[in-house]
Amino acid sequence: MPLSTYTHAAGDAVRNVGDLASGLVTPTVRLGVTGLARSGKTVFITALVHNLIAGGRLPFFDAAAEGRVLRAYLEPQPDEIVPRFEYEKHLADLTAAPPTWPESTRRISQLRLTVEYTSTRFWKRQLGRERLHIDIVDYPGEWLLDLPLLQRDYAAWSQDAIAQARAADRKAAAKDWNDALAGIDPAAPGDEALAATLSDQFKAYLSAARSDQYALSTLPPGRFLMPGDLAGSPALTFAPLDAKGADRFPRGSLWSLMERRYEAYKSYVVRPFFRDHFARLDRQIVLIDVLAALNGGPAAVADLERAMTEILECYRTGANNLWSSLFAPRIDRIVLAATKADHLHHQSHDRLEAILSLLTDKALGRARYRGADVKVLALAAIRATQEGEAKHGGETLPCIVGYPLKGEKIGRRTFDGNEPFAIFPGDLPEDPKKALSGWQTEAGDMRFVRFRPPDPVPLPSGGFAPFPNIRLDRAIQALIGDRLA
Numbered sequence: 001m002p003l004s005t006y007t008h009a010a011g012d013a014v015r016n017v018g019d020l021a022s023g024l025v026t027p028t029v030r031l032g033v034t035g036l037a038r039s040g041k042t043v044f045i046t047a048l049v050h051n052l053i054a055g056g057r058l059p060f061f062d063a064a065a066e067g068r069v070l071r072a073y074l075e076p077q078p079d080e081i082v083p084r085f086e087y088e089k090h091l092a093d094l095t096a097a098p099p100t101w102p103e104s105t106r107r108i109s110q111l112r113l114t115v116e117y118t119s120t121r122f123w124k125r126q127l128g129r130e131r132l133h134i135d136i137v138d139y140p141g142e143w144l145l146d147l148p149l150l151q152r153d154y155a156a157w158s159q160d161a162i163a164q165a166r167a168a169d170r171k172a173a174a175k176d177w178n179d180a181l182a183g184i185d186p187a188a189p190g191d192e193a194l195a196a197t198l199s200d201q202f203k204a205y206l207s208a209a210r211s212d213q214y215a216l217s218t219l220p221p222g223r224f225l226m227p228g229d230l231a232g233s234p235a236l237t238f239a240p241l242d243a244k245g246a247d248r249f250p251r252g253s254l255w256s257l258m259e260r261r262y263e264a265y266k267s268y269v270v271r272p273f274f275r276d277h278f279a280r281l282d283r284q285i286v287l288i289d290v291l292a293a294l295n296g297g298p299a300a301v302a303d304l305e306r307a308m309t310e311i312l313e314c315y316r317t318g319a320n321n322l323w324s325s326l327f328a329p330r331i332d333r334i335v336l337a338a339t340k341a342d343h344l345h346h347q348s349h350d351r352l353e354a355i356l357s358l359l360t361d362k363a364l365g366r367a368r369y370r371g372a373d374v375k376v377l378a379l380a381a382i383r384a385t386q387e388g389e390a391k392h393g394g395e396t397l398p399c400i401v402g403y404p405l406k407g408e409k410i411g412r413r414t415f416d417g418n419e420p421f422a423i424f425p426g427d428l429p430e431d432p433k434k435a436l437s438g439w440q441t442e443a444g445d446m447r448f449v450r451f452r453p454p455d456p457v458p459l460p461s462g463g464f465a466p467f468p469n470i471r472l473d474r475a476i477q478a479l480i481g482d483r484l485a
């Protein structure tokens with residue numbers, strides 16, 4: 001048995017003994033929430049917790065719909081060294097006057113929600129209550145894109161990264177870095193300052209490629225865009241080098257300095273994340289901003305598909321030899337959710353789901369998926385728009401109405417954030433294949449604008465009512481419904 005498996009199991013055993021000693025053996029489900037930057041993780045978790053604590057209307061979440069959820073509350077989390085998910089702060093932003101979206105979060109965090117419920121078994125007989133701990137773990141999806149690095153040495157990774165940066169969809173974003181790289185001799189003495197400069201230039205290219213203009217997704221190493229607490233550390237100060245045909249470099253060269261750091265990144269950053277966090281999850285939701293990729297055009301869609309392939313690979317147990325060096329993930333259910341569905345009229349929600357389904361099928365390939373159950377849906381954890389109709393040239397168009405955020409643009413109009421507008425977002429194509437093969441919003445017509453959060457509704461008993469949502473209940477049912485049956 002590999003040592004890591006042993007220590008992991010030992011950790012569990014110790015914890016269980018502790019629980020037994022305190023007489024509190026409550027079943028726990030560890031729920032991972034991930035997605036690439038700005039995909040909607042923080043908003044999703046905040047809305048989920050708020051709905052459960054405040055008893056929101058969740059008709060497709062069986063336990064709530066059947067009146068079996070008695071109480072839900074936050075408790076101290078079990079892992080002392082993981083930062084806590086700042087639920088109260090995020091909710092305060094959303095319920096401020098005027099409401100604002102929570103700040104971006106750049107690292108892993110965790111929250112323990114405890115639900116008291118009557119199970120269907122007990123319910124019929126009107127017997128006692130049961131408890132379930134839901135440990136919610138929020139982590140950047142970028143970190144999952146690092147799994148393939150574990151199998152790749154520095155030379156192979158450099159070659160891939162350079163080829164990718166020279167591809168048509170990235171050339172413009174990568175120009176400065178490519179130019180800098182051309183003048184570098186990898187056999188020259190390893191110079192700390194030069195390594196840092198090259199690494200910064202490489203990171204600048206990655207963040208340009210991620211910006212709305214290109215909206216690309218597969219940009220490893222994951223910590224370069226999402227450093228968490230490691231910003232500035234040497235394990236993050238490296239970049240690919242062009243070997244220019246050579247396959248050996250002297251000790252003390254720039255190449256060997258970079259190589260050492262790349263290996264350190266794998267051993268001290270990538271591996272521990274998969275071992276200590278990822279492999280302990282039971283359930284997983286992956287949030288995907290499909291609309292942003294559609295808005296970014298065909299290159300962005302193709303790149304999202306590549307990212308999904310790599311992300312789903314992480315959940316594929318058994319067939320995956322990458323896992324043999326760590327240990328198998330135990331996730332048995334995955335929900336893939338296209339977020340921000342409130343940017344579309346409800347007529348397009350099913351289409352958005354169909355597009356994500358097709359993207360998923362393509363990402364999974366023809367090989368039968370032997371990992372967990374996968375469910376696909378479109379949701380808005382917080383619905384920032386209402387639906388309406390507008391007349392345009394004798395035609396009635398289905399619109400969405402909301403407050404576009406300050407600075408958002410449609411055509412030549414720039415919004416100031418203070419007024420509601422009815423916007424015709426356009427329809428997604430009926431055939432999802434079309435959406436994935438070059439379909440694009442009309443040139444210059446950004447149809448998806450960002451809206452400010454809806455006005456919070458205070459409750460007479462204090463606090464605020466949970467926000468309206470789209471299909472959040474179905475996501476909760478798919479993730480944990482069976483654990484509350």
Ligand SMILES: Nc1nc2c(ncn2[C@@H]2O[C@H](COP(=O)(O)OP(=O)(O)OP(=O)(O)O)[C@@H](O)[C@H]2O)c(=O)[nH]1
Pocket residue numbers: 035036037038039040041042043044101102103104105106140339340341342343379380381382383384385450451
């Ligand atoms: N209209 C609408 N916008 C949303 C929704 N969820 C997220 N957004 C928008 O997407 C932005 C990012 O959401 P977050 O929840 O902060 O995303 P995240 O994945 O936590 O982002 P990082 O922490 O930066 O990785 C928000 O600021 C909103 O503008 C939603 O349900 N509806």
Ligand SMILES: [Mg+2]
Pocket residue numbers: 041042043103104105106
């Ligand atoms: Mg966040």
